[in-house]
Amino acid sequence: MIKRGAGVILREEFINPPFSKGEDQDIIFALEGGLGYALPMQKYKVFNHTADIGCEIFGKTRKELFAKSVAALFDLMLEQKSGKGKVSATQSITVAGSDLEDLLINFLREILYFFNGQQWVVTNCHVSEITRKHIVAQLSGEPYNPKKHQVKIEIKAVTYHGLSIKKAKVGWKARVIFDV
Amino acid sequence: MSEVKLERIDANRWLIPQTGSMKVPGVIYANEKIRELLKNDESPKQVANVAHLPGIVNYSLAMPDIHWGYGFPIGGVAAFDMDEGIVSPGGVGYDINCGCRLVATDLTLADVKDKIKDLTTALYQNIPSGVGSTGQVKLSGKDQKKVLEEGARWAVKAGYGSLEDLETTEDGGAISGADPELVSARAMERGKQQLGTLGSGNHFLEIEVVQEICDETAAQAFGLRKGQIVIMIHSGSRGLGYQICDDYLALMVKHAQETGIALPDRQLACAYLASPRGRNYLAAMACGANYAWANRQLLMHRTREIFEKTLRMAPRELGMRLVYDVCHNIAKIESFQIKGQTKKLCVHRKGATRAYPAGHEAVPARYRGVGQPVLIPGDMGSGSYVLVGQPKAMEETFGSACHGAGRLMSRTQATKVSRGRSISRELADQGVLVMAGSKGTLSEEMPEAYKNLNDVVQVVHEAGIAKKVAKLKSISCIKG
Numbered sequence: 001m002i003k004r005g006a007g008v009i010l011r012e013e014f015i016n017p018p019f020s021k022g023e024d025q026d027i028i029f030a031l032e033g034g035l036g037y038a039l040p041m042q043k044y045k046v047f048n049h050t051a052d053i054g055c056e057i058f059g060k061t062r063k064e065l066f067a068k069s070v071a072a073l074f075d076l077m078l079e080q081k082s083g084k085g086k087v088s089a090t091q092s093i094t095v096a097g098s099d100l101e102d103l104l105i106n107f108l109r110e111i112l113y114f115f116n117g118q119q120w121v122v123t124n125c126h127v128s129e130i131t132r133k134h135i136v137a138q139l140s141g142e143p144y145n146p147k148k149h150q151v152k153i154e155i156k157a158v159t160y161h162g163l164s165i166k167k168a169k170v171g172w173k174a175r176v177i178f179d180v
Numbered sequence: 181m182s183e184v185k186l187e188r189i190d191a192n193r194w195l196i197p198q199t200g201s202m203k204v205p206g207v208i209y210a211n212e213k214i215r216e217l218l219k220n221d222e223s224p225k226q227v228a229n230v231a232h233l234p235g236i237v238n239y240s241l242a243m244p245d246i247h248w249g250y251g252f253p254i255g256g257v258a259a260f261d262m263d264e265g266i267v268s269p270g271g272v273g274y275d276i277n278c279g280c281r282l283v284a285t286d287l288t289l290a291d292v293k294d295k296i297k298d299l300t301t302a303l304y305q306n307i308p309s310g311v312g313s314t315g316q317v318k319l320s321g322k323d324q325k326k327v328l329e330e331g332a333r334w335a336v337k338a339g340y341g342s343l344e345d346l347e348t349t350e351d352g353g354a355i356s357g358a359d360p361e362l363v364s365a366r367a368m369e370r371g372k373q374q375l376g377t378l379g380s381g382n383h384f385l386e387i388e389v390v391q392e393i394c395d396e397t398a399a400q401a402f403g404l405r406k407g408q409i410v411i412m413i414h415s416g417s418r419g420l421g422y423q424i425c426d427d428y429l430a431l432m433v434k435h436a437q438e439t440g441i442a443l444p445d446r447q448l449a450c451a452y453l454a455s456p457r458g459r460n461y462l463a464a465m466a467c468g469a470n471y472a473w474a475n476r477q478l479l480m481h482r483t484r485e486i487f488e489k490t491l492r493m494a495p496r497e498l499g500m501r502l503v504y505d506v507c508h509n510i511a512k513i514e515s516f517q518i519k520g521q522t523k524k525l526c527v528h529r530k531g532a533t534r535a536y537p538a539g540h541e542a543v544p545a546r547y548r549g550v551g552q553p554v555l556i557p558g559d560m561g562s563g564s565y566v567l568v569g570q571p572k573a574m575e576e577t578f579g580s581a582c583h584g585a586g587r588l589m590s591r592t593q594a595t596k597v598s599r600g601r602s603i604s605r606e607l608a609d610q611g612v613l614v615m616a617g618s619k620g621t622l623s624e625e626m627p628e629a630y631k632n633l634n635d636v637v638q639v640v641h642e643a644g645i646a647k648k649v650a651k652l653k654s655i656s657c658i659k660g
Binding site for chain 1: 223274311381426589590
């Protein structure tokens, strides 16, 4: 059971340990202050695609895979300078899809809109529920601030092209191509 | 390695034979050199994938700037029957009506030589570019609707340019049938802030000099002469267009089963042109296209003001006029001769430019004797080309030609290759002053990341679908 109150995400729900100094190479979104937990990090790689950016993401569980996809998306887009980020809001989102792959695209679409449409940087993603067709996640983030978040690349959209989610030896592997 | 078999038709064309459930064969415009490059590319397979879609007419085509995209290849052209065919948001692309506009001036290189730095700085400072940039025009909801319905016509009415500009804009700067009610609140929200912004990635504004005239008659008609300063603007519909594409793509994927169309790639999701969903997409897409035309009109207007102010010259002295504005990401209803009959088709051009020949009624009156200008931007170092549409394009390519050099390297490869180098310094050595929002953009967009523009243009020239008119060399470039 997930207990949630006033946007506080329970520690045990995180697969990776909370952020602490010294781990920053592996951690993309190092929240200092606020909730104090980082997105589960590492383990994604970029593969070559002529016009766009291809990304391979790994996760021990489906929950981790989806949370890491969010982290990968923001890592590709932004260079984050260290410093205090104000956690402006925490919200829960529910997304549906026709299958797991469609679910991932729809989920990332929503996440990308937070940035492109609302200038909101997601710094923390916690997946509380997931089935093949349905996901519930709690997101926290801060307003986009050019001084803190340097944009590396504009991601226009999350595409279905070459999309796959497969069970790997250990856990799950997803391939997604972002249109840039 | 590409698993698709390519059979040589002639020096500039390759056939993908119709196999499996392909409805038509594929044809790729390429010479030996470009064909070699395709051996490591997924794009021929994408040409074959498009050939699976219902109602496709004659061939699934690709221009010589073909490269691996998502769903449709970039450089792809495909026309669909209005009754049995489909429209696909992925066949247009996220950046609806991404396109180019070429502005001529009465200036020569000698006039601006000492002012290039001032001009470039002024352009860079006053033309919003880069991710998340916002324009100087703040639209009310009512105005935004008008932008979506009237495109560049709205911009001219609002004081950003003259009626003359509309004459030399493809479709007069607006597609009919645009319905803002079919555009989501999200798309409207994203569009509200971004009118008059250049964008990022491969979008740019360049000052160029006419280096070489290849066709005197057409060049004269277009008002181009050797040594003249011209301006090339490459931009599109910004976040509004991306969101429209994404919204409709999601909808079509969600209802994919209803159409019963077997898709080789989900990104090819589509709807029948005769269905409400297909019609709604076209009406929403028209909004995106019109927004893009208004955007480029605003960018041009701003450029005019900056030139006047920086050079302290009166509009008449500058002689700035729009040569032409073309879109290269679009689906349009156009008429062609199919088996001796005139038929209306929905032509998808995803990274392809319309290239109508002399005499066509859609070509502006002042160019009708020579044909439609076809604008082909190149990489930052190579400059660009102006071509003119030829009759063969109507017979073979649904009145289309290439749209650029076409990427050769992925962005990650380009970043790797450029490591330790100063791309802006290298370009400066070639006489191009570059100002960009980020070093990353410069690396990703380095000249080596693209195919050789001369090769690409030579193919369409030799194949007879568009003829070379002038070669332009960039001297200054601003990027997001």
